Amino acid sequence: MPGTHIRTRTLALTAAALLATVALPTATAHADTSYDDTYYQDAVGKSGTALKDALHTIISDQTKVSYDGVWNALKVTDQDPANSSNVILLYSGLSRSKSLNGGDSGDWNREHVWAKSHGDFGTATGPGTDLHHLRPEDVTVNAIRGNLDFDEGGSAVSNGGGSKVDSDSFEPRDAVKGDVARMILYMAVRYEGDDSFADLEPNEKVNNGSSPYIGKLTVLKKWNDEDPPDAFEENRNQVIYDDYQHNRNPFIDHPEWVESIW
Numbered sequence: 001m002p003g004t005h006i007r008t009r010t011l012a013l014t015a016a017a018l019l020a021t022v023a024l025p026t027a028t029a030h031a032d033t034s035y036d037d038t039y040y041q042d043a044v045g046k047s048g049t050a051l052k053d054a055l056h057t058i059i060s061d062q063t064k065v066s067y068d069g070v071w072n073a074l075k076v077t078d079q080d081p082a083n084s085s086n087v088i089l090l091y092s093g094l095s096r097s098k099s100l101n102g103g104d105s106g107d108w109n110r111e112h113v114w115a116k117s118h119g120d121f122g123t124a125t126g127p128g129t130d131l132h133h134l135r136p137e138d139v140t141v142n143a144i145r146g147n148l149d150f151d152e153g154g155s156a157v158s159n160g161g162g163s164k165v166d167s168d169s170f171e172p173r174d175a176v177k178g179d180v181a182r183m184i185l186y187m188a189v190r191y192e193g194d195d196s197f198a199d200l201e202p203n204e205k206v207n208n209g210s211s212p213y214i215g216k217l218t219v220l221k222k223w224n225d226e227d228p229p230d231a232f233e234e235n236r237n238q239v240i241y242d243d244y245q246h247n248r249n250p251f252i253d254h255p256e257w258v259e260s261i262w
């Protein structure tokens with residue numbers, strides 16, 4: 001249904017342009033209420049743990065993608081809007097040929113934003129193949145991020161688009177800080193330990209190692225505020241919902257729900 005996508009995306013861009021002209025300053029201004037009466041019906045009006053529980057039930061109803069299927073899915077979800085032969089690399093911000101997927105230097109591969117060692121879920125179908133936190137990234141930059149927690153500070157990553165790294169944390173470039181926060185917090189709500197995988201949660205630490213935690217929560221909340229969802233992130237959420245998993249990242253539709261839960 002490519003035609004549907006084009007129409008949806010055009011409407012989203014028009015809405016974004018309208019919001020930009022009225023320049024409402026708060027995260028609430030970016031809330032997309034399109035799905036409040038349908039998809040989010042059982043969550044709207046709730047807060048805190050009740051909201052988290054309701055969202056967990058809603059987003060756990062999904063189709064799962066195989067790890068091999070992730071390659072082709074990312075070529076659609078992360079397509080460069082200016083060049084349909086390319087994908088945009090998450091941290092680098094570079095546009096690179098879809099055909100350069102692989103494991104060699106100069107290739108892009110499948111970055112697990114929630115590092116798969118944090119909770120040790122690997123690449124079996126489940127959290128390790130969940131498109132809501134998988135993004136294309138340069139093989140070398142992906143290795144530099146490794147399984148580091150997220151925090152501010154460090155030195156510039158080579159070809160990292162402004163991303164920084166130090167011994168115990170990684171700071172993505174400004175344009176995707178909010179994307180990273182909303183991906184991590186989606187994972188925390190989606191995986192609650194009731195499906196044979198670990199209960200993933202954010203915390204205030206770095207050096208979480210193989211524990212099922214990612215830090216730092218206060219920094220992720222700040223990034224959610226500083227970098228609200230844009231057309232690229234919203235389109236990606238829509239494509240995953242329409243064509244792949246049939247579930248949504250609630251924090252892209254309602255960034256203000258982050259503050260309500262955490």
Ligand SMILES: [Ca+2]
Pocket residue numbers: 151152153154166167168169170206
């Ligand atoms: Ca650090």
Ligand SMILES: [Ca+2]
Pocket residue numbers: 174175176177178179227228229230233
């Ligand atoms: Ca962004």
Ligand SMILES: [Ca+2]
Pocket residue numbers: 187188189190191192193199200201
């Ligand atoms: Ca959880």
